[in-house]
Amino acid sequence: MTKFILILSILAIIKIETLEEGENMLNDTIAAISTAIGEGGIGIVRMSGDDSLNILSKIFKSPKDKDIKKIKSYTMHYGFIIDPETNETIDEVIVSYMKAPNTYTREDIVEINCHGGVVAVRRVLATVLNNGARLAEPGEFTKRAFLNGRIDLSQAEAVIDLIRAKTDDSMSIAVNQLKGKLSEKIESLMDRLLGALAHIEATVDFPEDDVDELVINKLNNNLKSLVEEIDYLIKNAETGKILREGLRTTIVGKPNVGKSSLLNALLQEKRAIVTDIPGTTRDVIEEYINIEGIPIILVDTAGIRKTVDVVEKIGVEKSKEYLENADLIIFMVDASRPLEGEDFEIIDLIKHKNVIVVANKVDLPQKIDFNLLKENFSIIVKASVKAEHGIDAIKEKIVDLVYQGKVTTKNDVLVTNIRHKDTLIKAKEIIQKGIETLNSGLPLDLASIELKDGYLKLGEITGDTVAEDIIDRIFCDFCIGK
Numbered sequence: 001m002t003k004f005i006l007i008l009s010i011l012a013i014i015k016i017e018t019l020e021e022g023e024n025m026l027n028d029t030i031a032a033i034s035t036a037i038g039e040g041g042i043g044i045v046r047m048s049g050d051d052s053l054n055i056l057s058k059i060f061k062s063p064k065d066k067d068i069k070k071i072k073s074y075t076m077h078y079g080f081i082i083d084p085e086t087n088e089t090i091d092e093v094i095v096s097y098m099k100a101p102n103t104y105t106r107e108d109i110v111e112i113n114c115h116g117g118v119v120a121v122r123r124v125l126a127t128v129l130n131n132g133a134r135l136a137e138p139g140e141f142t143k144r145a146f147l148n149g150r151i152d153l154s155q156a157e158a159v160i161d162l163i164r165a166k167t168d169d170s171m172s173i174a175v176n177q178l179k180g181k182l183s184e185k186i187e188s189l190m191d192r193l194l195g196a197l198a199h200i201e202a203t204v205d206f207p208e209d210d211v212d213e214l215v216i217n218k219l220n221n222n223l224k225s226l227v228e229e230i231d232y233l234i235k236n237a238e239t240g241k242i243l244r245e246g247l248r249t250t251i252v253g254k255p256n257v258g259k260s261s262l263l264n265a266l267l268q269e270k271r272a273i274v275t276d277i278p279g280t281t282r283d284v285i286e287e288y289i290n291i292e293g294i295p296i297i298l299v300d301t302a303g304i305r306k307t308v309d310v311v312e313k314i315g316v317e318k319s320k321e322y323l324e325n326a327d328l329i330i331f332m333v334d335a336s337r338p339l340e341g342e343d344f345e346i347i348d349l350i351k352h353k354n355v356i357v358v359a360n361k362v363d364l365p366q367k368i369d370f371n372l373l374k375e376n377f378s379i380i381v382k383a384s385v386k387a388e389h390g391i392d393a394i395k396e397k398i399v400d401l402v403y404q405g406k407v408t409t410k411n412d413v414l415v416t417n418i419r420h421k422d423t424l425i426k427a428k429e430i431i432q433k434g435i436e437t438l439n440s441g442l443p444l445d446l447a448s449i450e451l452k453d454g455y456l457k458l459g460e461i462t463g464d465t466v467a468e469d470i471i472d473r474i475f476c477d478f479c480i481g482k
């Protein structure tokens with residue numbers, strides 16, 4: 001039992017260390033513009049920290065001469081921001097005050113609602129900074145919410161996913177994560193690991209007993225089902241990543257097959273120029289579309305062919321670059337013509353990738369040899385973009401590829417973040433090693449070393465057991481004012 005207690009105390013120390021390191025920087029009051037700059041009718045300057053209300057009292061004047069230091073939490077007040085040095089009125093505003101600890105950061109928060117536009121908001125921010133606040137780093141408000149224990153790390157990461165969500169589905173996954181659904185799942189896995197550890201320690205404390213076969217079996221079963229659950233999360237993470245980041249989908253093909261026509265059809269607008277002249281598209285066109293909740297970054301490229309035209313040549317090189325980074329390639333061919341050299345060149349470039357072949361122009365007499373396509377690709381859709389035929393079939397194939405036959409409901413816990421996925425993969429490997437050790441005939445407590453490591457690894461997802469540099473890297477990706 002003593003070792004079990006030792007493990008718990010190690011965990012406690014790790015936790016205290018992360019909190020203490022954070023505390024040094026938590027004393028000052030930070031400020032930033034929290035709304036898009038120069039857009040919209042109102043802009044918000046937000047402060048967080050002990051000094052927020054005091055700073056406000058230096059720069060705010062209410063027409064009714066209210067004592068701003070005595071206002072109640074969660075109330076709003078009308079007045080003016082005045083530069084105390086020059087007595088100049090900067091803006092007419094409404095301010096709100098939220099008293100710690102029931103706030104976004106768990107610190108005192110003051111928000112100044114100014115007139116939108118670039119100048120007003122920037123000058124109000126400058127006044128706040130001149131009177132005692134420090135400019136917040138990107139994500140620092142949310143980082144404080146994390147360091148002060150209101151949310152854990154995976155919840156904090158969900159905040160940025162929420163802001164960047166491109167479809168309703170990616171939004172609802174982020175909201176679930178913000179509400180702590182992923183954390184609950186990870187914590188329950190960690191609890192079960194701790195249970196297994198306790199079990200091992202209890203057994204090791206009675207060395208005179210033979211290690212019971214039953215005990216090992218039970219541990220094995222528990223740990224294997226734990227690994228299966230981790231595996232399930234890892235398997236679905238590919239879908240999760242696409243829902244979070246979007247599916248990079250590149251349309252390629254030789255000139256004039258109808259690539260830009262397909263982009264326009266999927267976008268339902270005349271975005272790209274379409275002509276019957278081969279080599280019409282010269283630059284890369286990138287647009288967002290939403291197919292049944294899946295965010296798609298759709299890329300139309302210059303038709304790939306050998307050309308002496310300098311501009312087109314650069315376009316063709318770019319097309320090839322985009323092929324490299326695509327999650328999915330839509331390879332378009334002209335069904336009214338036999339496959340030719342340029343098609344085969346492209347086939348060579350893409351045959352080992354994720355490809356949907358679209359055989360376009362089936363409204364015309366067909367001359368293409370489908371067997372040649374089938375030799376290299378398994379998904380082939382016949383379409384006539386001009387006759388608006390086959391577009392839905394293309395969308396269906398995309399959805400199938402993303403979900404790969406798996407039905408994930410909105411309430412399923414879905415891992416969307418690569419950091420989480422990588423951490424789960426590592427945790428799984430460590431726990432599997434633990435299972436091996438457990439069954440190797442070596443002393444049981446050797447396995448507990450690995451299981452403890454697995455526990456610490458899982459804790460990196462919620463931030464329970466995570467190094468400062470990882471935390472810094474996460475928050476520096478945030479936008480300013482969040």
Ligand SMILES: Nc1nc2c(c(=O)[nH]1)N(C=O)[C@@H](CNc1ccc(C(=O)N[C@@H](CCC(=O)O)C(=O)O)cc1)CN2
Nearest residue numbers: 034044046096098101102103104105106111150159482
């Ligand atoms: N004006 C404004 N709107 C905003 C935000 C903000 O900071 N300011 N938010 C910023 O992202 C979001 C709201 N997020 C928030 C999250 C927690 C708390 C908060 O005070 N939580 C308290 C509970 C308060 C209560 O129940 O009365 C707590 O957890 O103790 C506030 C806002 C979106 N809208």
Ligand SMILES: Nc1nc2c(ncn2[C@@H]2O[C@H](COP(=O)(O)OP(=O)(O)OP(=O)(O)O)[C@@H](O)[C@H]2O)c(=O)[nH]1
Nearest residue numbers: 255256257258259260261279280281303384385386
């Ligand atoms: N008959 C027929 N013509 C089509 C179809 N789809 C596109 N076209 C025509 O084919 C020509 C080329 O279309 P684009 O969409 O510009 O082709 P592209 O592949 O983008 O061509 P580049 O940009 O030059 O590489 C245009 O005249 C289109 O109207 C189709 O399904 N059937």
Ligand SMILES: [Mg+2]
Nearest residue numbers: 259260280281
């Ligand atoms: Mg084109």
